[in-house]
Amino acid sequence: MGVHLLHRAALSIPVLFGVLLLGFMLLQLVPGDVAQVIAGPQATPEVIEQIRKDLGLDRSRVIQFFIYISRVAQGDLGYSMINNTPVIQELGEAIGPTFELMLGSLIFSVPIGIALGTIAAVNRGRALDRIIIAIAVFGVSMPVFFIGLMLIMYVGYHWELLPFLGRAGPLWTLDGLAHAALPSLTLGLIFIGPVARMTRTAALEVMNADYVRTARAKGLAEHTVIIRHVLRNALIPVVTLIGLQAGYLLGGAVVTETIFSWPGVGRLAVGAILARDLPLAQGSILILAVSFIVINLFVDVLYGFLDPRVGKR
């Protein structure tokens, strides 16, 4: 297990390096002389020179890159070019809402997806199976913005059931929960299809296993066989696959946040790129990439717990 995890962690180092290089490159694209900007228009050449030295701008690009890495490691991601606030502060305020949105969507989409996938597998080849497959194919063919816009138009505007603009507070307040409902529903709906598909495939594979036949042979009730024997084993690959789909969820989250003006990292990143606020873009891409790496490592650990055979090979 330890070795397996170490291998996975080692794999994320080049990714991290690549992201840092990207972030560094983005900061190089900032127009104008950074030292001049910091010093202000009335600064003497000596002061500007001093600032250049302090920032390490007089050194080679390679040294500057390492200076950049050490600054990032200390949580210094520079300042937003538009608001002049520290990037790390903007990100700190945005990461919570993104996390809320992901949680809110997973909490219903994963159980529903697993249930649908299992029902389809049990009824393989029958009408119910075909209906569920059709729903899943439809689900993976829907652009997330379309689902979001439809929910806004009907649930939010015409039926006036739920608010659809921004975030009103933490999830445990009634208003906060109401505001989180539609964005979470949007993001969750695109995730049901993939989860149902993966569960169906995994369950079908397990249903052919010898121990399932044994379980049936010793006279266990069908629902016991399905839940205790099939589902428990089918869930192992599903967990990994959900981890692999984290990128898909992240993409959905970026779009969802933008549609619902949800103050998360995705919306921050898109806004920064469109406004050419490169330090903020750099920071938000960095934090998204790091969270993605962390989620994948977490899934690997979880996988090891669920299936002790992993890593012993």
Add this chain to the structure above:
Amino acid sequence: MTAVTANEPVVAPRRYGNLRRLFRDKLAITAAVLLVLLILAALLAPWLAPNDPYLTNTRLRMLPPVWETRGRWEFLMGTDGLGRCMLSRLLYGLRATLMMGVVATAIGGSIGLLLGLFAAFYRRLDGLIMHLSDILLSFPAILLGLSFAAVVGPGMTAVVISLAVATIPTVVRVTRASALVVMGQDFIEAGRSIGLDDRTLLVRYLALNCISSVFVYMTLRFGQVILLGSALSFLGLGAQPPVAELGTMASAGRNELFLAPHIAVMPSLVIVLLVLCANLLGDALRDMLDPRLRHT
């Protein structure tokens, strides 16, 4: 495969009941026909479009489609927020979106195919190529899109590059997996022993035997590429207004969502149709030609 009788097809594995197969095939054929029609509509857009897709008219803003009371026959699908003909814009938008998807899938697919073949053929390169593609694979496509848009600035180029790059590692994996199976066959050894050079072996013996799996996978991938690309465009990172592109059009329709929902809904529905057809066709092709892909 036991006792294949003469009147049964040998190619398609008989894993479903006949009824189910028929149902699936019908669906796949419908999807294929629709896809061809969509591609034709995109190709013929300049001839099919009833109006200039870029001609604005402030007095004809937000006209509903013709089947609604205020609709007009010159604008079958109504007009958008600037009074431009929706039908013409949908045709041109479909053209731009399809072009984006095809170019990105073709570039990413051919680089992936080449790398995958090399990984299987030259075992020395295998480790390096697979490591690189693993690294690329752990970089989600949306992040690639955001990054390229940040570096080169929002636009079609950024979207196509990021979609192509995101496609490479997935195609590498599929190609390598199927090429390794081919490499184990006797005819590769036979080709070697009659003194064929690497190029001939690689192209004639290996590539031609893997191409069907890779093609099936690319059909499946195409739907995802379209979805991602239109999402990036929707965010404003892709095609820039006034260019007609389906994602950009849906995004522009947000401003008039409550007054004239058709402006956002119609381009979205075209995307759904396009992706649905690609997915259905890809699924059916996979089941018919290459059931092994089911697990990738």
